[in-house]
Amino acid sequence: MKIKKYIIIDGNPVLFPVEFNHASMANGTRVESAGFFMILQDKEGQLRVKCLGESTSLGLKSHPERDEMLITKYLGLNPRTENRKIIPEISVYLNSEMDCLSDLAKAISKTYNEAIPLKDNRIQLPESVGKGCMSMVELSTGLALFKGNVRFKNPVKFLRNVTRSNAHLYIHFNLSEASFMIKKENGRQVDVGVDWEEAIFYSSSGKGVEMELPEDKWAKWVTIIIHRSWLVNKQLNYNTDIGEDVIQGFLQNKSMQGMVNLTMEEMSLAFHLLEEMDQSAGMRLRTKGKVLQLLSLFISRHVQNENIKSYADFSDVSRIMRAVGNLEKKPNITWPTISLIARKCMMSRTKFITLFKSIYGKSYHNLMMDIRMQKAAEFLQIGEAISEVGQKVGFSNLSHFAKTFKQVFHIEPSKYKHMANNQERNFIS
Structure with missing residues (x-):
């Protein structure tokens, strides 16, 4: 989306004759100004361009430093070079084997001249x-999964x-x-993280x-790392052609690079x-299942140009997912009401209910109940007492817990625990 900027000369706003691409714009929106810029003199008498503030129209995210440089270059002024920080660079080579994580830790340690240990593959x-x-x-x-939350x-x-x-294919979600930048091999810079x-x-x-x-902002991602031999093996085992352009091209040893839209299900x-x-071994098995599911979605949808924005805002979805993630970690606490959690997610109650159902395919109450019962099943599998399990997942009434558990799993918690213990003994023997 193109937007227009103004600069101020001799106290008067003048329309800057170059339009800027702005990643935060909604399709079809017309905005005449997203930030004002003034030409100033610095201490050395040099003319500089300075951003005077961000526009609040539609909650636009301004990028003043980049815009200042663009306007400076257009006007033929000297770009600001003093006091510019040298951005540290860390060379990495990620593959599908765990040794590369140790190499990454060493590279970060070398860059910052500080020992950064690797513990539990983190x-x-x-x-x-x-x-x-x-x-x-x-x-x-x-096949490996690399994650960052930094x-x-x-x-x-x-x-x-x-x-x-x-030999490797990286799929970065x-x-x-x-906002942060990815620079492709062809030199094109792409601003990601805003939609x-x-x-x-x-x-x-x-x-x-x-x-x-970026400086002092959270960057979050997951990257699926695939060695070509893994894909070849899957094709031979299942006697099928996996994927379309991207996967088949990689199987043919073509070097490739590109970007596609993120769907709500993938997110x-x-x-x-x-x-x-x-x-843990059990969690790795669950993780592998989700990675394969995510890879399947990528393979089947990467060629589609679905207009995601027509039904959801990225920030709204992210806030709901974070809220659910926090509640998953504390199954024993009292659930916040829909009105309260909607306010925490900075949206109306109606919008929260609608968007929640779009993301998870079920209501807030039903999902949280499923989460609690899944946690209860995990506790029973390791032999914990039923009364303690009920309290751990937020039930003070044992009969209410047993009734709810049976509604979800169609079996009483005592019988479920007995079956789980028998399976464990049979596995050990």
Whole structure:
């Protein structure tokens, strides 16, 4: 979407004759101004362009520093070079084997001159560098999942260089609300993290890529890493042609790179993968199932140009998913009312109910009940007392818990626990 900017010369606003692409615009929206810019003199007497503020129209996200540089270049002024921070660069090579995570930790340590340990397949950022972590899980030979939920204190670039073997395919699902840049091998910079559009970036290892994360803003993503041998093996086992243009091209050893829209179903799966703790064998099996489901969605939908914005706002969906994720971690607490959780998600009650059903396919009450009962089943499987399990999932009345459990699983909790224990003994023997 194109928008127009104004600059101020001699106190009067003048329409800047160049239109800007703005990723935060809704299709069809007309905005005459999204931020004002003034030509100023710095201490050295040089003319500079300075942004005077962001527009609040439609909640637009302005990018003043980039806009200042564009206007400066157009007017032929000297670009601002003083006090510009040198952005640290971290060279990475991710593959489908766990050793590469250790190499990434060493590369980050070298860049920041600080020991950054790798523990339980997780890189935890120290406070001096930022917050959050990056992790990786190897799901099978040739298939892995790399996850990031990080907030760096200062901008940082991750560089992945070309590998001639072109043996790996990376499918990167962006879940960030804050804007950050991906630079493709052809030099094109893409602003991701602000909407559904072009939020999935795919690239084979035969093409390089540069990802620049912003200063003091959360960047969230999951990346499926696939070795070609894994895809070949799947084709031979199932006697079918997997995928269309992207997957088939990769199987033919073509170097490729591109971006496609993110669907709500893909976002929901990717968000759950980001939140999951996947280090135990049981959780890895569940994670693998979701990764295969997400890959299936990508293969079947990547060629579609669905207009996601016509039915949902990216930030609204993200807020609901975060709220549900937080409630999943605390199944024993009292559920907030729909009105309360809708306010926390910054939307009306009606909008929350409608959007929630679109995301999860069921009502807020039914989903939260399913989550509690699933947690209860997990507790019973490891032999915990039924009375304790009921309390752990928010039931003070044991008979109410037993009745609800039977409604969901069609079996009483005592019989479910007995069956689970027998299966465990049979497995061990």
